[in-house]
Amino acid sequence: MSQSRLLSVLVDNKPGVLQRVASMIRRRGFNIDSLSVGPTDDDSVSRMTITVHVGRQQAEQATKQLAKLIDVITIDDITGLRNVAHELVLVRMHAPPGERTEILNLVDIFRGRIVDVAASSVIIEVTGSAEKIDNFIELMRPYGIKELARSGVVALVRGDQARIRIMDFAVDGDDQPAASNVPGAAGDTTGTV
Amino acid sequence: MISARTDRRSGAVSAAAALLDGATEPARLLTGAQVALESLIREGVDTIFGYPGGANLWLYRYLPDYPELHHILVRHEQGGAHAADGYARSKRGSVGVVFATSGPGALNLVTGLATAYMDSVPLVAITGQVPSTAIGTDSFQESDVIGSTMSVVKHSYLITRAEDIAPTIKEAFHVARTGRPGPVLIDFPKDLQAATTPFNYPDGPVRRRSYPAPPLPDPAKLRRVAHLIEGARRPVILAGRGVLIAGAEQELLELAHQAHIPVGWTLLGTGAFPATDPMALQMVGFMGAGFTNKAVCEADVLIMIGMRCDDRVTTRLDSFAPRVEHLVHIDIDPAEIGKNVIPHVSVVADAKVALRELNLLVEPKREHEWLTQIDQWKEEHPVRYTNHNGLLQPQEVLEAMYARCEDEAIVLADVGQNQIWAALWFSYNKPGLFLNSGGTGTMGYAFPASMGAKLANPDRTVFCVTGEGGFVMNMQEMSTMVENNIDVNVIILNNSSLGMVRQFQDDFYDGVRSAVDLTFTPDFVKLGDAFGMKAMSTDRLEDVPRMLDEAIAHKGPVLLNFNIDPDANVYPIVPLGMGMLDFVEAS
Numbered sequence: 001m002s003q004s005r006l007l008s009v010l011v012d013n014k015p016g017v018l019q020r021v022a023s024m025i026r027r028r029g030f031n032i033d034s035l036s037v038g039p040t041d042d043d044s045v046s047r048m049t050i051t052v053h054v055g056r057q058q059a060e061q062a063t064k065q066l067a068k069l070i071d072v073i074t075i076d077d078i079t080g081l082r083n084v085a086h087e088l089v090l091v092r093m094h095a096p097p098g099e100r101t102e103i104l105n106l107v108d109i110f111r112g113r114i115v116d117v118a119a120s121s122v123i124i125e126v127t128g129s130a131e132k133i134d135n136f137i138e139l140m141r142p143y144g145i146k147e148l149a150r151s152g153v154v155a156l157v158r159g160d161q162a163r164i165r166i167m168d169f170a171v172d173g174d175d176q177p178a179a180s181n182v183p184g185a186a187g188d189t190t191g192t193v
Numbered sequence: 194m195i196s197a198r199t200d201r202r203s204g205a206v207s208a209a210a211a212l213l214d215g216a217t218e219p220a221r222l223l224t225g226a227q228v229a230l231e232s233l234i235r236e237g238v239d240t241i242f243g244y245p246g247g248a249n250l251w252l253y254r255y256l257p258d259y260p261e262l263h264h265i266l267v268r269h270e271q272g273g274a275h276a277a278d279g280y281a282r283s284k285r286g287s288v289g290v291v292f293a294t295s296g297p298g299a300l301n302l303v304t305g306l307a308t309a310y311m312d313s314v315p316l317v318a319i320t321g322q323v324p325s326t327a328i329g330t331d332s333f334q335e336s337d338v339i340g341s342t343m344s345v346v347k348h349s350y351l352i353t354r355a356e357d358i359a360p361t362i363k364e365a366f367h368v369a370r371t372g373r374p375g376p377v378l379i380d381f382p383k384d385l386q387a388a389t390t391p392f393n394y395p396d397g398p399v400r401r402r403s404y405p406a407p408p409l410p411d412p413a414k415l416r417r418v419a420h421l422i423e424g425a426r427r428p429v430i431l432a433g434r435g436v437l438i439a440g441a442e443q444e445l446l447e448l449a450h451q452a453h454i455p456v457g458w459t460l461l462g463t464g465a466f467p468a469t470d471p472m473a474l475q476m477v478g479f480m481g482a483g484f485t486n487k488a489v490c491e492a493d494v495l496i497m498i499g500m501r502c503d504d505r506v507t508t509r510l511d512s513f514a515p516r517v518e519h520l521v522h523i524d525i526d527p528a529e530i531g532k533n534v535i536p537h538v539s540v541v542a543d544a545k546v547a548l549r550e551l552n553l554l555v556e557p558k559r560e561h562e563w564l565t566q567i568d569q570w571k572e573e574h575p576v577r578y579t580n581h582n583g584l585l586q587p588q589e590v591l592e593a594m595y596a597r598c599e600d601e602a603i604v605l606a607d608v609g610q611n612q613i614w615a616a617l618w619f620s621y622n623k624p625g626l627f628l629n630s631g632g633t634g635t636m637g638y639a640f641p642a643s644m645g646a647k648l649a650n651p652d653r654t655v656f657c658v659t660g661e662g663g664f665v666m667n668m669q670e671m672s673t674m675v676e677n678n679i680d681v682n683v684i685i686l687n688n689s690s691l692g693m694v695r696q697f698q699d700d701f702y703d704g705v706r707s708a709v710d711l712t713f714t715p716d717f718v719k720l721g722d723a724f725g726m727k728a729m730s731t732d733r734l735e736d737v738p739r740m741l742d743e744a745i746a747h748k749g750p751v752l753l754n755f756n757i758d759p760d761a762n763v764y765p766i767v768p769l770g771m772g773m774l775d776f777v778e779a780s
Contacts, residue, residue: 011403015351016339027344061532064527064530068527068528069367070347070348070401071348071403072403072406110444
């Protein structure tokens with residue numbers, strides 16, 4: 001059963017890391033739906049948020065292969081957890097003065113904003129879940145989308161605690177719960193930040 | 194002493210000393226090339242296989258200043274990578290080192306790096322790169338070596354500042370030799386080889402938050418494994434190369450004897466368990482012994498240690514260990530757990546540590562019924578060959594070799610029929626005596642790798658067992674062998690064809706022989722003569738003992754060409770697409 005998995009990956013902020021990650025995912029035959037990368041509060045660390053479309057077994061394999069890369073510090077499969085997973089979209093809409101009101105109403109409903117206005121078009125910015133953005137784009141389509149750019153998902157898990165979760169790959173069956181679930185214990189895949 | 198060395202080696206560079214923060218000795222001002230060579234010495238390197246070219250000439254400029262670094266000029270960079278691989282595989286704890294220049298030189302390493310990567314061999318490749326100011330301009334002999342090798346190395350580095358050279362080399366060796374070992378590439382721009390920088394080798398262990406030490410085995414899981422062993426009626430262990438890398442042979446032997454568990458092995462795990470031990474099975478899988486496959490298929494508890502469980506082991510995946518109730522997988526690499534076969538219990542740890550801890554928990558046990566059953570399978574399905582036509586059989590050559598050296602020779606096998614014959618017809622009772630490219634199956638591996646193995650083990654007899662196809666793929670290294678008088682006995686099992694492919698075509702591809710005829714190979718005696726290498730050839734069994742005796746006694750490389758039965762096949766073999774128990778035996 002194939003599904004989207006959301007991986008939050010902390011990597012050393014070094015040249016070539018993006019290529020290593022992308023190359024590994026391609027080499028193992030996984031498909032990336034989206035990938036975003038940017039700095040964190042620590043200059044030496046970047047966060048990559050990767051959406052891969054794979055089955056659970058494959059997701060484990062992708063995660064473990066990623067964790068093996070020397071530049072990858074920690075990797076967290078946050079699929080299905082209570083998280084904030086947001087994207088940003090910029091849309092250049094065909095919007096001659098006569099049609100603008102209708103478009104602006106929809107932008108308001110989606111809590112978007114106009115970030116540029118030109119003679120016959122506007123650029124709209126909307127943020128939110130990938131689903132919300134998909135919906136917004138569908139609603140805009142009839143009015144004439146001239147150009148569109150999406151950022152890809154960035155995500156954090158809700159709550160007080162920063163997440164340094166160590167993946168556990170115990171397989172269903174008669175296996176015991178793995179002690180490796182505890183950070184700092186026999187981590188099957190990852191180290192800690 | 195140090196300052197005297199500095200003066201001699203620093204060439205045009207000022208020997209003015211600088212002091213680095215926290216350093217205990219004054220830093221010497223050296224060129225980047227000198228820093229690299231000094232760093233190699235600090236890492237315990239004594240042998241380098243390499244080939245000079247425009248972008249690594251500063252390394253070669255200073256190399257003669259370091260007589261403790263023995264440089265072997267190979268005749269092709271692929272040969273250099275394989276030689277470094279043979280060196281590292283045959284000398285536990287060592288790291289193979291290969292030099293190549295930029296562009297074509299570096300790209301010629303790719304197959305060798307892939308070979309080392311698949312088989313977890315620690316290598317450090319140092320490639321020259323065009324000057325850092327010219328990178329990206331498509332300058333002469335520039336190529337994206339980091340990009341080209343990314344999927345076949347454990348890690349790679351592009352040096353961008355002269356002060357990074359020593360720390361990078363230190364980290365590269367650490368990454369190559371620790372955890373699951375593998376090849377590491379350092380791309381070293383020419384201008385930084387010439388740049389001057391204070392040299393002070395970093396003290397203390399390498400620490401990187403993104404490269405933690407391998408985990409210790411989970412005690413709860415080990416207790417569970419011990420419990421499963423206690424309850425097992427038909428236990429089997431399969432050992433892979435991870436046992437050899439960890440040096441866990443003694444612990445494995447202890448476990449097998451303590452709990453009476455028969456042990457089989459993968460092609461790369463050959464030597465992890467003594468082949469003539471009463472608990473020994475044989476190689477498993479596609480071309481493994483029938484009795485090993487039977488034991489695996491009947492096992493109720495199967496313990497796989499330090500192995501990847503690839504398609505050559507499992508044959509058709511659903512036929513692998515169908516009756517197993519508890520599958521245990523112990524490996525240092527978590528990504529191997531569940532990659533191909535999903536275990537019930539997994540232990541991620543170094544094999545030696547895991548087995549040492551496990552042995553403390555395992556109670557002595559005797560398994561008469563199961564062992565009797567296995568003995569019966571051994572009688573019913575021995576690994577055997579038949580001589581149908583009176584022609585020289587490859588197994589006869591290997592038996593004669595084994596009779597002369599027993600457990601003292603290192604055998605490097607190439608790829609194809611010769612590889613499987615060499616795996617099955619030599620009794621490897623000690624670790625590290627059988628080396629081959631098991632993962633990538635690189636034809637042309639054995640000959641250059643045997644140079645490395647001999648240089649790392651000057652006191653051992655070294656055989657390179659190859660076919661006429663694989664040998665010519667890297668036969669340029671005959672010059673290197675002769676130049677350095679490297680005492681390797683090359684055994685060409687010559688069947689005038691690409692034997693394994695021919696066997697596949699005969700049996701699985703409608704019997705159509707296509708592009709496998711190697712009648713047009715060189716006259717190997719004349720070829721040896723041309724290179725200055727002692728060479729002999731025969732197609733008669735009665736010549737074999739004399740030729741082997743002469744080759745072993747000769748202090749230098751010898752090439753022995755044996756024209757064997759062109760129809761000799763590898764048996765047992767599982768027909769393509771079939772299951773473990775469908776093995777076909779020699780008739």
